[in-house]
Amino acid sequence: MDIRVPRLGEGAESGTVVSVLVKEGDKIGKDQILIELENEKAVAPIPSSHAGTVSKVYVKVGDKVSVGQSIISLTESGAGAVSGAVAMQAPESKAPQSSSVAPAEYVYESKSGFPPPASPSIRKMAQEIGLDLAKVKGSEHGGRITLEDIKAYVHSLQRTAFTAKEMPASSFKAAPAQESIDFSKWGPVSKKPFSSLRQKISQKMTESWTTIPHVTQFDEADITALMALRKKYTAKYEKKGANLTLTSFVLKAVVGALKKFQVFNASLDEKTQELVYKEYYHLGIAVDTEQGLIVPVLRDVDKKKLLDLSKELAALAEKTRQRKVSLEELKGGTFTISNLGGIGGTYFTPIINKPEVAILGVGRGVLRPVYKKEKAAPSLMLPLALSYDHRVIDGAAGARFIRAVAEALENFSEKDVKI
Amino acid sequence: MKPIQTDVVVVGAGPGGYAAAFYAADKGKKVILIEQDKRLGGVCLNRGCIPSKALLHATKLITETKESAARGIEFAAPAINLEKMRAWKESILDKLSQGISGIAGKRGVEVLNGRGYFEDSKTLRVETKEGQKFINYGAAIIAVGSKPALPAVFDLGNKRIMTSTEALELEDIPENLLIIGGGYIGMELGTVYAALGSKIVLVEALGSILAGADPDLVRPVMRYAEKAFKEVRLGAKVLKMATSGKQIKVVMETAGDKKEELYDRVLISVGRVPNCHDLGLKNTKVTVDEKGFIKINSKQQTSDTGIYAIGDVAGGILLAHKAAKEARVAVEVIAGETSLFENIVIPAVVFTDPEIAWCGLTESEAAAKGIKVEIARFSWAASGRALTHDRTDGLTKLIIEPGTERILGVGIVGAGAGELISEGVLAVEMGATAKDLAACVHPHPTLSETLMEAAEVFYGHSSHALGRKKA
Numbered sequence: 001m002d003i004r005v006p007r008l009g010e011g012a013e014s015g016t017v018v019s020v021l022v023k024e025g026d027k028i029g030k031d032q033i034l035i036e037l038e039n040e041k042a043v044a045p046i047p048s049s050h051a052g053t054v055s056k057v058y059v060k061v062g063d064k065v066s067v068g069q070s071i072i073s074l075t076e077s078g079a080g081a082v083s084g085a086v087a088m089q090a091p092e093s094k095a096p097q098s099s100s101v102a103p104a105e106y107v108y109e110s111k112s113g114f115p116p117p118a119s120p121s122i123r124k125m126a127q128e129i130g131l132d133l134a135k136v137k138g139s140e141h142g143g144r145i146t147l148e149d150i151k152a153y154v155h156s157l158q159r160t161a162f163t164a165k166e167m168p169a170s171s172f173k174a175a176p177a178q179e180s181i182d183f184s185k186w187g188p189v190s191k192k193p194f195s196s197l198r199q200k201i202s203q204k205m206t207e208s209w210t211t212i213p214h215v216t217q218f219d220e221a222d223i224t225a226l227m228a229l230r231k232k233y234t235a236k237y238e239k240k241g242a243n244l245t246l247t248s249f250v251l252k253a254v255v256g257a258l259k260k261f262q263v264f265n266a267s268l269d270e271k272t273q274e275l276v277y278k279e280y281y282h283l284g285i286a287v288d289t290e291q292g293l294i295v296p297v298l299r300d301v302d303k304k305k306l307l308d309l310s311k312e313l314a315a316l317a318e319k320t321r322q323r324k325v326s327l328e329e330l331k332g333g334t335f336t337i338s339n340l341g342g343i344g345g346t347y348f349t350p351i352i353n354k355p356e357v358a359i360l361g362v363g364r365g366v367l368r369p370v371y372k373k374e375k376a377a378p379s380l381m382l383p384l385a386l387s388y389d390h391r392v393i394d395g396a397a398g399a400r401f402i403r404a405v406a407e408a409l410e411n412f413s414e415k416d417v418k419i
Numbered sequence: 420m421k422p423i424q425t426d427v428v429v430v431g432a433g434p435g436g437y438a439a440a441f442y443a444a445d446k447g448k449k450v451i452l453i454e455q456d457k458r459l460g461g462v463c464l465n466r467g468c469i470p471s472k473a474l475l476h477a478t479k480l481i482t483e484t485k486e487s488a489a490r491g492i493e494f495a496a497p498a499i500n501l502e503k504m505r506a507w508k509e510s511i512l513d514k515l516s517q518g519i520s521g522i523a524g525k526r527g528v529e530v531l532n533g534r535g536y537f538e539d540s541k542t543l544r545v546e547t548k549e550g551q552k553f554i555n556y557g558a559a560i561i562a563v564g565s566k567p568a569l570p571a572v573f574d575l576g577n578k579r580i581m582t583s584t585e586a587l588e589l590e591d592i593p594e595n596l597l598i599i600g601g602g603y604i605g606m607e608l609g610t611v612y613a614a615l616g617s618k619i620v621l622v623e624a625l626g627s628i629l630a631g632a633d634p635d636l637v638r639p640v641m642r643y644a645e646k647a648f649k650e651v652r653l654g655a656k657v658l659k660m661a662t663s664g665k666q667i668k669v670v671m672e673t674a675g676d677k678k679e680e681l682y683d684r685v686l687i688s689v690g691r692v693p694n695c696h697d698l699g700l701k702n703t704k705v706t707v708d709e710k711g712f713i714k715i716n717s718k719q720q721t722s723d724t725g726i727y728a729i730g731d732v733a734g735g736i737l738l739a740h741k742a743a744k745e746a747r748v749a750v751e752v753i754a755g756e757t758s759l760f761e762n763i764v765i766p767a768v769v770f771t772d773p774e775i776a777w778c779g780l781t782e783s784e785a786a787a788k789g790i791k792v793e794i795a796r797f798s799w800a801a802s803g804r805a806l807t808h809d810r811t812d813g814l815t816k817l818i819i820e821p822g823t824e825r826i827l828g829v830g831i832v833g834a835g836a837g838e839l840i841s842e843g844v845l846a847v848e849m850g851a852t853a854k855d856l857a858a859c860v861h862p863h864p865t866l867s868e869t870l871m872e873a874a875e876v877f878y879g880h881s882s883h884a885l886g887r888k889k890a
Contacts, residue, residue: 114762114780
């Protein structure tokens, strides 16, 4: 059997062999490192997926190899007991074997008990890639399977795998439900339905968490001055029927950073592999309701004054808590803010609200001495946590963005507050 | 003595063994091929397929000259020079065997002449003329084949009692020849000796000759045998044999009726047994079934890691081309490739007069397994080509899966059926339907047309035959 280059990671389809650690005739164990592969990101050791004796080494130092390419040929040890099982490492063979993404329910059935009709070369290929021909619908007379049929089947598998990524709802339904556990064995219990809102949250969170490589960057902003500013204007805002909250300031700070780092306001079109930059700034606000988390969207945050923003924010939050928010008001967000500071806690790792590419988590400000010019001063430090999609955004950009938000909060201009 | 190291050792240089050795060498392995006979090629080449076909060809002319009289061409009785015939036959075997040795040399396969014996799971001892040699191998392929069964009651140590091996030596033309066993070997050799002039009595314990072949395919051969042989006794059993001067006294029983007769020679063709003895298998983990055939999985692997078995010794159908295919599978598995001996169509040919050939599912097998099939038959009486040959005693039939119209099997009886069956193999292996076969233009006038016409019969639009009755 051939051991092939496994999938290396997002965007890493190929690499350069920097060392070859086995030679022909070597007896190797499972997980033993075969070669080290360098790509744009790192040097990755590639382990063997099987134990056996190396019968051929296909690569040498300096070779550029890509996913699915053979590294070595392995003669299985203890193969005497092996039945007809087909081992195969190439990622393309994994797709057909994964039952959760298998598309059609088509299964060939022969009343005579014969395997599906296909030429010897097609059957051999199916053996090699571990494909069950009974699942491939043959297009020729009598249901004979041709190479074209196999290509069509593999394409449909890929499509399904892709759709499953986009719409976890379907894939979750396809996944077998866990066996129910009888908790009452250990003590009294009561049961409540898992509401449709919770199910929706569950789907969205799982989809985001499983499909986006999250990185969360922490920082803190000194909001001592900002809070003084807030105190100064609170009464004035109240007179105008507005509640000047920290979230209003954060909205403004974020929109400034978004304008500076526009990729944080973008979305990744996975199908066309394009980045979509949005020229509007609609910010989602995570609202805690009795039923669960809901994220309504404040439109055109960049164009609105702090006073209007504060009013709108309060109204939208109230509407949301009463579950009177319309479906339209939940759509079109470009970035989300989740402020848990009102409840407490410092840092947390928010989950990105897909298809957005980043989210800012805000904790509760902590008053503590902070050294400034060798002198400790009591400062109110606000914990900030920025989760971003590492497929789209690099670490440096993440750090720059969160810093920009922090600095905007630290140096909030009074003229933006004045009414 | 320091053992010889090799990647692959193949024990036995028959059609399975040499194919395995060559293929392994092609895949870059260091290969040693062990053969105890001086001549490579195994039973097939030396004591089976090839010599029997040579004799069948040579003697067929005798039959044909007789038939020719009706067509206005008459011949005098032939003068038969057995010595010359033997020499001609031997020359063919020599040529083929030398060919194999030559190819072995060119491929870098080392041939060791001697008997192989497993000392343990990793060591093979070879008794050569130069003394013992020991081989340490990465993989061993056992391809030692089979030999004619000679039940102890028949083994009188009398050379007038022959197996196929001796019969092919053609020492003389016995006046009265008894053939025990109506399988393909008995039938083929009976055909040879009958043409040479022997009076043949063929006894078969079962109710039909050529058990395993569909009855409608056997029928023309049975008609031929009844004419060419003195007698065909079905359901008969030989109880006793004894030397009686220059003859053999045979006691047999047919339907409770005991008979005592004298024969000049007796051919025992009651099957074949694997050559598993004196191979040292007890020193390995290789296991055998109750009939002595080595147990293997679909990768040709025995129960001892690194030891493979192919061909007759591994059981199944004892045919050279099955061994050759198994050789491919074994070598591919050794080379770490994915290969399985599964769903492979192995055609069978009986070189009687007329020949019988089949592949895939037979009608009898379908009936036994309760598989519903449809049969399309085309009689050679409607074939122009068969008429020009004066051989209309043929039949071509397709075994078809209802609904899908897929061809599951092909059966042919008739002159040259062995050459015709390959198209059937292609059709079954490709998963072709009767429609596919009917759509392929076949040259006229040839016997191959009968395959196309049988497919057309299935659809009821054969030009030369009426459609089958729709069930």
